[in-house]
Amino acid sequence: xxxxxxxxxxxxxxxxxxxxKVNMYVCGITAYAPPHLGHLRTYVAFDIIKxxxxxxxGYDVFYVRNITDVGSVVGDTDNGxxxxxxxxxxxxxxxxxxxxxxxxxMWDSLDAMRCARPNISxxxxxxxxxxxxxxxxxxxxxxxxxxxxxxxxxxxxxxxxGILSGNTLEHLSAGARLDIDDKKHSPFDFVVWKKAKPNxxxxxxxxxxxxxxxxxxxxxxxxxxxxxxTFDIHGGGRDLRFPHHENxxxxxxxxxxxxxxxxWMHTGMLNASDGTKMSKSKGNFITASDAIxxxxxxxxxxxxxxxxxxxxxNISSEAIESTTAGLKKIQNFFYSLNTNVGDNYNxxxxxxxxxxxxxxxxxxxxxxxxxxxxxxxxxxxKQANQIIPTHCYNIDNINEIYGYFCxxxxxxxxxxxxxxxxxxxxKSGKIEMIEQLMxxxxxxxxxxxxKNADKIKAKIxxxxxxxxxxxxxxxxxxxx
Numbered sequence: 001x002x003x004x005x006x007x008x009x010x011x012x013x014x015x016x017x018x019x020x021k022v023n024m025y026v027c028g029i030t031a032y033a034p035p036h037l038g039h040l041r042t043y044v045a046f047d048i049i050k051x052x053x054x055x056x057x058g059y060d061v062f063y064v065r066n067i068t069d070v071g072s073v074v075g076d077t078d079n080g081x082x083x084x085x086x087x088x089x090x091x092x093x094x095x096x097x098x099x100x101x102x103x104x105x106m107w108d109s110l111d112a113m114r115c116a117r118p119n120i121s122x123x124x125x126x127x128x129x130x131x132x133x134x135x136x137x138x139x140x141x142x143x144x145x146x147x148x149x150x151x152x153x154x155x156x157x158x159x160x161x162g163i164l165s166g167n168t169l170e171h172l173s174a175g176a177r178l179d180i181d182d183k184k185h186s187p188f189d190f191v192v193w194k195k196a197k198p199n200x201x202x203x204x205x206x207x208x209x210x211x212x213x214x215x216x217x218x219x220x221x222x223x224x225x226x227x228x229x230t231f232d233i234h235g236g237g238r239d240l241r242f243p244h245h246e247n248x249x250x251x252x253x254x255x256x257x258x259x260x261x262x263x264w265m266h267t268g269m270l271n272a273s274d275g276t277k278m279s280k281s282k283g284n285f286i287t288a289s290d291a292i293x294x295x296x297x298x299x300x301x302x303x304x305x306x307x308x309x310x311x312x313x314n315i316s317s318e319a320i321e322s323t324t325a326g327l328k329k330i331q332n333f334f335y336s337l338n339t340n341v342g343d344n345y346n347x348x349x350x351x352x353x354x355x356x357x358x359x360x361x362x363x364x365x366x367x368x369x370x371x372x373x374x375x376x377x378x379x380x381x382k383q384a385n386q387i388i389p390t391h392c393y394n395i396d397n398i399n400e401i402y403g404y405f406c407x408x409x410x411x412x413x414x415x416x417x418x419x420x421x422x423x424x425x426x427k428s429g430k431i432e433m434i435e436q437l438m439x440x441x442x443x444x445x446x447x448x449x450x451k452n453a454d455k456i457k458a459k460i461x462x463x464x465x466x467x468x469x470x471x472x473x474x475x476x477x478x479x480x
Contacts (some may be wrong), residue, residue: 001057034086034287035288040110040288042236046065067124078214080414122225145185151191156186163259167246214460229258235264268307274314294317331417332468
């Protein structure tokens with residue numbers, strides 16, 4: 001199994017630090033505004049990764065995704081206003097009341113998207129004492145300094161600053177136009193503890209006065225608190241690579257003398273249909289709840305799955321409709337599979353399924369290549385459809401196919417139609433009765449006796465099934 005490691009810029013064999021266990025941290029939302037389509041893209045991607053690790057590779061996954069409820073400032077600078085405080089003031093709310101509303105919105109959206117909840121979702125405000133201790137340790141080790149209540153990380157002391165993003169101090173200095181800050185030793189030093197303004201609500205006592213933590217130190221503290229000084233995977237959107245993730249590495253070098261993460265993984269950006277980045281200022285920003293209402297949670301999740309996690313994606317109604325058509329193709333395959341069952345086991349169909357198993361897992365083992373893995377599903381269906389109309393397969397074939405697709409669905413979570421299978425439990429003989437009625441209806445249709453064909457169709461509908469007339473003249477049904 002290979003994963004692209006953003007730290008080394010190449011695919012590497014994945015070997016967990018602890019046998020049979022994967023520890024994974026993903027940067028979560030800043031709880032000042034509802035989650036948006038880009039958040040959904042990242043969290044669906046890592047949900048797919050988590051489920052594949054767990055259900056196909058047999059790993060015990062411990063997944064941590066934080067919630068930033070203080071410390072992220074407007075413009076991601078050292079001198080801006082805290083985003084949560086500013087938004088709460090605009091909406092005449094207590095900051096933590098706003099945070100609770102945003103967190104509820106996040107869970108509502110991610111539950112709808114069928115993302116399994118992380119093992120832990122730590123909030124920055126719940127780890128202030130841990131953060132103060134870490135900042136104090138950085139100062140004692142010579143990697144941070146205090147000026148007038150603000151504490152900065154001294155990046156000139158950090159080994160290999162820029163190792164993740166390529167933004168070394170030399171690169172940053174070349175041609176840079178910087179605002180001079182007399183407090184800082186270097187213009188690239190960043191805040192780890194910020195002096196609070198007099199009207200701030202979110203503030204705590206510290207050895208350096210009343211203040212609150214910087215954004216970057218929060219993730220260093222929370223990730224290592226729950227996953228250890230070194231863990232397997234750290235994920236997030238590609239836009240977090242610099243400065244956020246680069247500064248996390250700097251802090252961990254300062255605290256522990258080592259990079260905290262074996263594999264850094266980043267999801268690509270989600271763009272509007274014209275390829276431009278979504279943003280509020282451009283008017284093409286869509287909240288998660290609005291997107292789910294507009295597109296539907298399952299079509300949206302399937303759309304995300306059809307793109308590689310590391311690639312940029314352009315989203316539009318047309319793009320989602322295109323991928324949803326593929327989902328319907330898989331759905332129709334299972335309806336046909338249920339209605340054309342025969343008596344004899346088909347070894348050829350079993351062999352086709354075995355090929356799918358190998359191809360699907362080979363693609364997923366290659367840096368979670370979901371587009372190619374999904375292509376292998378369509379190729380299986382194309383070949384299997386040549387066998388289905390002949391009724392030359394039996395219930396054992398069906399159970400094999402259902403079993404593997406249920407396993408695939410534990411990763412993608414989009415195949416609701418798998419739940420219609422009840423052949424083994426059909427004590428009433430309903431399916432056999434419907435199949436007989438379908439046969440009679442087809443005879444009437446061939447004779448162009450549409451009046452009697454429609455009467456039989458009505459009976460089938462009354463029995464709780466939907467009749468599907470295909471373009472090639474064949475008919476199938478599905479249980480509602």
